[in-house]
Amino acid sequence: MRIQRTNDPQDEQLFDGPANxxxxxxxxxxxxxxxxxxxxxxGDQTSPRHPMGDYPAxxxxxxxxxxPESLEDWSxxxxxxxxxxxxLELAALGARVLGxxxxxxxxxxxxxxxxxxxxxxxxxxxxxxxxxxxxxxxRYDLVLFMGAFYELRYPALALDIMAERADKTLIFQxxxxxxxxxxxxxxxxxxxxxxxxxxxxxxMGQDEIFICQRHPxxxxxxxxxxxxxxxxxxxxxxxxxxxxxxxxxxxxx
Numbered sequence: 001m002r003i004q005r006t007n008d009p010q011d012e013q014l015f016d017g018p019a020n021x022x023x024x025x026x027x028x029x030x031x032x033x034x035x036x037x038x039x040x041x042x043g044d045q046t047s048p049r050h051p052m053g054d055y056p057a058x059x060x061x062x063x064x065x066x067x068p069e070s071l072e073d074w075s076x077x078x079x080x081x082x083x084x085x086x087x088l089e090l091a092a093l094g095a096r097v098l099g100x101x102x103x104x105x106x107x108x109x110x111x112x113x114x115x116x117x118x119x120x121x122x123x124x125x126x127x128x129x130x131x132x133x134x135x136x137x138x139r140y141d142l143v144l145f146m147g148a149f150y151e152l153r154y155p156a157l158a159l160d161i162m163a164e165r166a167d168k169t170l171i172f173q174x175x176x177x178x179x180x181x182x183x184x185x186x187x188x189x190x191x192x193x194x195x196x197x198x199x200x201x202x203x204m205g206q207d208e209i210f211i212c213q214r215h216p217x218x219x220x221x222x223x224x225x226x227x228x229x230x231x232x233x234x235x236x237x238x239x240x241x242x243x244x245x246x247x248x249x250x251x252x253x
Contacts (some may be wrong), residue, residue, distance in 0.1 A: 036083030071095035082147030084110025
């Protein structure tokens with residue numbers, strides 16, 4: 001089946017059924033090259049000689065410790081999902097997951113992987129750009145925004161959009177320079193930005209993984225939802241921008 005643009009108001013391509021190709025490939029080699037090293041049910045690995053080691057399993061080990069034991073009834077958005085590793089892990093914990101990537105090659109990889117693990121009923125994939133998410137009214141308990149920030153032309157705008165859609169938790173990995181772990185100014189700058197968006201950073205790893213929890217008090221109203229800032233986002237992403245309204249809650253005594 002040839003993939004075509006949908007009539008969805010978001011104008012995205014949706015990958016949520018059986019493989020969208022005339023003949024479904026039988027092995028991961030048909031989908032190569034892979035950036036995510038998946039340990040497949042048959043024992044094969046998709047990228048066993050990954051330059052970063054067993055990635056992203058190494059990053060997931062840090063993230064997993066910050067999440068509840070079960071994500072049943074949680075909704076999750078994974079932006080820049082690539083080959084789908086994080087989508088698979090989150091779905092295995094019980095979450096309903098939407099994985100987005102602008103690269104159709106990655107989306108096909110991720111969809112195929114979900115089928116191999118028997119998780120297609122819990123994960124949907126869309127080929128769309130990060131800025132297009134601003135046109136959707138969907139909100140999520142958890143937003144995973146990793147490995148895409150540094151590639152964007154307008155990264156601050158993308159972070160505003162992701163923060164607006166995270167109801168409980170935002171997991172953010174900026175990779176803010178060519179050698180991010182050697183940039184001593186990067187972490188304080190990102191920390192300040194995330195706090196300004198209404199989050200408490202509960203964990204910050206050496207590999208720039210920020211675990212952020214939504215601040216409960218109205219005094220921490222995110223700057224992205226200030227009317228002036230909302231107007232700026234709308235001007236940037238176009239007239240179909242869907243602002244997420246959050247009523248202010250009284251401060252706790």
